[in-house]
Amino acid sequence: MTDLRMPNPVAAPSRSRAEERNDSSATDAPVGSVSGEVSAVRGYLLSRGNSAGSDRFFAGAMLLCALAIFALVALIAVELMTQSRLSWHAFGFSFFYKFNVDPITHLPLFWDPVNGVFYALPFIYGTLVTSLVALCIAVPLAIGLAVFLTEMCPLWMRAPLSFFTELLAAIPSVVYGLWAIFILVPLLREHINPVLMAIFTEPGLTHLLGWTGLFGDNGLFGGVNLGLGLLCGGVILAIMILPIIASLTREVMRSVPNSQREAALALGATRWEMIRMAVLRNARIGIVGSVILGLGRALGETMAVAMVIGNSPEIHLSLLSMGHSMASVIANEFSEATSDMHRSALIEVGLALFLVTIVVNAFARILVWAVTRGAPARVQ
Amino acid sequence: MNRNRGRNLRSLWRSGVDHLATGLAILATILVVAPLIAIFFYLVYKGASSLNWAFFNQIPKPEGEVGGGMANAIVGSAVVLLVASLFGIPIGIGGGIYLAEFGRGTKLANAVRFTADVLNGVPSIVMGIAAFSLIVVPMHHYSALAGGVALGIMMIPTVTRTTEEMLLMVPHSVREAALGLGVPNWRSVLSITLKTASPGVITGCMLAFARVAGETAPLLFTALGNQFWSVSLNHEISALPLQIYNYAISPYDDQHRQAWAGSLVLIALIVIAVSLVRFVTSRGTLKGAS
Amino acid sequence: MGVGIEVKALNAWYGSNHTLQDIELTIPANHATALIGPSGCGKSTFVRCLNRMHETNPVARVTGTVRIGDLDIYHDISPVEIRRRVGMVFQRPNPFPTMSIYDNVCSGLKLNGFRNRRELDEIVERSLRNAALWDEVKDDLKKKSGASLSGGQQQRMCIARALAVDPEVLLMDEPASALDPVSTSKIEDLIFQLKSQYTIVIVTHNMQQAARVAEKTGFFLNGRMVEFDSTHKIFTNPSDKRTEDYITGRFG
Numbered sequence: 001m002t003d004l005r006m007p008n009p010v011a012a013p014s015r016s017r018a019e020e021r022n023d024s025s026a027t028d029a030p031v032g033s034v035s036g037e038v039s040a041v042r043g044y045l046l047s048r049g050n051s052a053g054s055d056r057f058f059a060g061a062m063l064l065c066a067l068a069i070f071a072l073v074a075l076i077a078v079e080l081m082t083q084s085r086l087s088w089h090a091f092g093f094s095f096f097y098k099f100n101v102d103p104i105t106h107l108p109l110f111w112d113p114v115n116g117v118f119y120a121l122p123f124i125y126g127t128l129v130t131s132l133v134a135l136c137i138a139v140p141l142a143i144g145l146a147v148f149l150t151e152m153c154p155l156w157m158r159a160p161l162s163f164f165t166e167l168l169a170a171i172p173s174v175v176y177g178l179w180a181i182f183i184l185v186p187l188l189r190e191h192i193n194p195v196l197m198a199i200f201t202e203p204g205l206t207h208l209l210g211w212t213g214l215f216g217d218n219g220l221f222g223g224v225n226l227g228l229g230l231l232c233g234g235v236i237l238a239i240m241i242l243p244i245i246a247s248l249t250r251e252v253m254r255s256v257p258n259s260q261r262e263a264a265l266a267l268g269a270t271r272w273e274m275i276r277m278a279v280l281r282n283a284r285i286g287i288v289g290s291v292i293l294g295l296g297r298a299l300g301e302t303m304a305v306a307m308v309i310g311n312s313p314e315i316h317l318s319l320l321s322m323g324h325s326m327a328s329v330i331a332n333e334f335s336e337a338t339s340d341m342h343r344s345a346l347i348e349v350g351l352a353l354f355l356v357t358i359v360v361n362a363f364a365r366i367l368v369w370a371v372t373r374g375a376p377a378r379v380q
Numbered sequence: 381m382n383r384n385r386g387r388n389l390r391s392l393w394r395s396g397v398d399h400l401a402t403g404l405a406i407l408a409t410i411l412v413v414a415p416l417i418a419i420f421f422y423l424v425y426k427g428a429s430s431l432n433w434a435f436f437n438q439i440p441k442p443e444g445e446v447g448g449g450m451a452n453a454i455v456g457s458a459v460v461l462l463v464a465s466l467f468g469i470p471i472g473i474g475g476g477i478y479l480a481e482f483g484r485g486t487k488l489a490n491a492v493r494f495t496a497d498v499l500n501g502v503p504s505i506v507m508g509i510a511a512f513s514l515i516v517v518p519m520h521h522y523s524a525l526a527g528g529v530a531l532g533i534m535m536i537p538t539v540t541r542t543t544e545e546m547l548l549m550v551p552h553s554v555r556e557a558a559l560g561l562g563v564p565n566w567r568s569v570l571s572i573t574l575k576t577a578s579p580g581v582i583t584g585c586m587l588a589f590a591r592v593a594g595e596t597a598p599l600l601f602t603a604l605g606n607q608f609w610s611v612s613l614n615h616e617i618s619a620l621p622l623q624i625y626n627y628a629i630s631p632y633d634d635q636h637r638q639a640w641a642g643s644l645v646l647i648a649l650i651v652i653a654v655s656l657v658r659f660v661t662s663r664g665t666l667k668g669a670s
Numbered sequence: 671m672g673v674g675i676e677v678k679a680l681n682a683w684y685g686s687n688h689t690l691q692d693i694e695l696t697i698p699a700n701h702a703t704a705l706i707g708p709s710g711c712g713k714s715t716f717v718r719c720l721n722r723m724h725e726t727n728p729v730a731r732v733t734g735t736v737r738i739g740d741l742d743i744y745h746d747i748s749p750v751e752i753r754r755r756v757g758m759v760f761q762r763p764n765p766f767p768t769m770s771i772y773d774n775v776c777s778g779l780k781l782n783g784f785r786n787r788r789e790l791d792e793i794v795e796r797s798l799r800n801a802a803l804w805d806e807v808k809d810d811l812k813k814k815s816g817a818s819l820s821g822g823q824q825q826r827m828c829i830a831r832a833l834a835v836d837p838e839v840l841l842m843d844e845p846a847s848a849l850d851p852v853s854t855s856k857i858e859d860l861i862f863q864l865k866s867q868y869t870i871v872i873v874t875h876n877m878q879q880a881a882r883v884a885e886k887t888g889f890f891l892n893g894r895m896v897e898f899d900s901t902h903k904i905f906t907n908p909s910d911k912r913t914e915d916y917i918t919g920r921f922g
Contacts, residue, residue: 041779041793041836045755048782050748051564058566059482065474066483066492069540072533073495076502076510083513144408152405161413168416170650172594173504174621175643178628179419182636242412270394272401293501300503302597303625327505327597334509335601350509354502361501365494484728553764557828559726561778561835562754571781575768 084348086340087118095348096120111313118345122313126230126323130305131298133234134241139291142245150253151275169243177307180236185308189227193320196221223318231319233309237298245294252286253279289367296360300353302327326353427644430637440607446634450642452609456618459611460603463528464592468535469585476543481569500537507534508598516602524617527603531595535588542584546577583657590653594646596621620646672869673739673838674699675720680734682715682724689715691893702865704880705873707890713873717841721756722749738839756839757832762848763824765816771807774816774827778835793834801830802860822853842872858883881905889913
């Protein structure tokens with residue numbers, strides 16, 4: 001069988017003919033004449049040539065976009081490092097733990113831009129304390145919410161409730177801050193802090209548990225009650241990270257196969273026992289991951305905290321005392337920083353924050369990935 | 381007899397614990413939802429009672445004077461967000477296309493995906509510093525451009541990841557159909573795959589947009605804020621979140637009032653965006669795709 | 671007008687899997703040729719080698735020569751160009767979900783930059799008529815999405831889409847396997863009508879279908895082509911024992 005016909009030899013000769021055809025085709029070319037050698041359509045397509053060049057260009061452009069993501073992260077890191085070199089050379093690692101002592105009051109002095117004292121310890125302290133307070137409040141609530149949503153909630157409530165939690169995540173930080181200044185601070189000052197103070201300075205309890213250092217006038221809730229301070233920062237952070245932890249926990253719980261639940265129920269477990277044995281046990285790594293992801297968010301959260309934390313670079317045990325966090329000090333002082341050293345020190349705080357959040361986030365992602373098996377865990 | 385009673389007690393205990401756990405979960409839900417509703421209604425109440433026409437068509441009055449509005453901040457936000465979208469969305473979508481169409485399964489793609497997640501976790505204030513030292517320092521002045529770039533960088537990871545996910549949902553047969561017709565690969569990716577996935581991709585862009593629309597921290601020392609009209613990319617510019625922040629920490633009642641009004645406007649914009657997204661996605665991202 | 675296909679020493683791999691081994695074959699122009707064989711025998715891979723779709727999979731590899739007309743498709747021409755000359759209809763109907771029926775049919779032209787409205791109208795009508803779908807859809811060509819048609823209609827639309835670029839060869843990879851009997855018979859009628867104008871290669875696991883539509887039939891087994899002859903001979907007097915076993919239903 002050698003019925004190999006050749007109605008259109010390779011490009012060159014047919015191309016010119018094709019172009020002619022295509023040009024004249026607007027008037028009365030015999031469109032699609034099956035009998036003809038090369039139809040107008042065929043001729044046109046033959047004239048298009050191959051697209052290797054444009055394909056390569058397109059693939060290159062997309063690759064460039066992907067690489068831009070790398071480049072941006074690298075650029076951010078490099079910029080932060082070069083811009084903080086001044087303070088790094090001046091203080092080294094002592095930046096993160098040392099402090100001066102005020103010659104008059106004999107109190108520790110950490111941060112005094114006017115006199116060129118820059119030690120970041122109180123910011124690290126403030127960030128850690130507010131984040132811890134936030135986790136203590138948010139984690140039980142978020143897990144409770146997630147359990148309710150995945151295991152107990154009647155179907156008709158599920159959609160509106162998850163929509164509400166999503167909404168909570170969509171409210172901007174600055175609005176939370178505004179709300180905190182006008183509602184949360186008075187609420188804490190008038191109603192909640194007095195109760196906490198009464199409990200923690202109660203003489204009997206102080207006598208009994210004073211050795212922990214958490215009770216009494218110098219304890220966890222001693223000092224002046226202004227409403228502002230570390231506790232307030234922690235509470236507002238808790239409200240803000242709740243939806244993140246809740247939605248991720250829900251995702252992880254949903255990835256537990258139903259057969260596990262059925263197995264537990266078939267053994268005669270009550271619903272709670274089923275949740276504990278089948279769901280929480282299987283999802284625990286993922287839940288830890290989502291909590292750490294929430295922590296990552298809390299560490300870097302800026303505006304709401306800056307608006308209620310009190311903004312003073314001090315370290316006190318009391319949660320009612322004013323403080324400062326790493327992010328809030330940058331927000332407050334950066335645009336007013338006049339000396340190079342001040343600016344450089346603030347950028348070094350930013351660099352530290354950057355590195356810590358990267359480590360925390362990477363760790364959390366790995367945990368969440370491990371459970372949902374590579375299914376991308378989305379946080380909005 | 382004794383054993384029976386033991387068993388009864390035990391089952392009583394177990395059902396008690398069960399009820400307790402259920403109760404706690406419900407309590408947690410109420411504790412989460414109640415403050416949200418409280419925040420929301422307080423915001424609507426405060427904001428709505430503070431809104432007036434002046435808010436939308438006047439610029440701020442000098443410190444301490446009553447009246448004025450945030451017209452310049454609303455326009456400023458629009459300008460900054462436009463810059464952010466023009467910068468962030470193309471790169472984000474391009475990155476997503478690379479991950480889904482070209483780099484599938486490669487080490488580079490995994491690394492890019494991981495980097496995008498890292499970028500997603502970078503605190504917004506750090507993004508502000510980065511934009512400051514990348515743009516403000518070389519230009520020697522604050523600018524709308526710097527603010528827009530800072531927000532644009534923050535949009536990239538969300539856009540990239542959703543674009544990737546949505547492209548991966550497009551059935552392979554659709555790609556084959558296009559390639560089988562002799563359509564160039566770039567054309568097939570743009571006009572077929574991306575177009576098929578476009579509802580989902582738009583969703584991602586809207587989410588990213590809604591997220592950065594409320595960001596304040598990256599603008600503090602890039603866009604800086606401005607009490608006057610400005611739409612120039614080269615000058616300081618006001619933005620809604622910035623203005624809310626400045627007014628919230630000011631001592632004047634009238635400015636507090638305007639901060640609430642501004643918050644309501646901001647939230648309304650974001651809620652509209654998010655609900656729109658919900659609406660679009662609930663109608664099926666890939667309607668009709670086999 | 672169709673052209674013939676000449677395949678020499680074709681080998682294809684899918685990862686480390688040697689899916690096609692030393693295929694030698696000459697397919698006549700303007701006839702329908704059926705490829706049969708048990709599933710996994712390589713017949714689908716074979717047709718995908720004829721328009722270089724096989725290589726869209728990153729782990730796939732091909733050696734050997736395929737000549738379509740006078741072109742060696744692996745040397746003389748780029749994959750994009752050859753696919754414009756060799757139309758393909760896939761196993762499951764795969765309309766472009768975002769496009770109307772009209773846009774679906776002329777997508778091969780539009781996406782290649784063809785813009786002449788009047789001609790597009792004509793081509794769409796002709797292609798749909800050729801695919802025996804025109805009367806069913808002519809009233810809502812631009813209103814209805816291609817994905818809203820029934821499965822059989824979708825598949826005929828996909829055939830129209832392949833015909834719209836006026837190919838020299840039409841490859842069909844089990845085009846009726848996902849369809850009901852009525853739609854299947856429509857597709858078969860269609861193949862019967864089209865084979866005077868196009869060189870058609872149809873993969874099928876339905877032997878009756880092969881017998882009904884094709885002049886020539888090839889039998890594939892385990893990546894090799896066991897026998898290639900006129901359909902009549904294959905089904906009545908195959909020269910290879912394995913072909914006979916398969917035809918008579920002794921395996922597969």
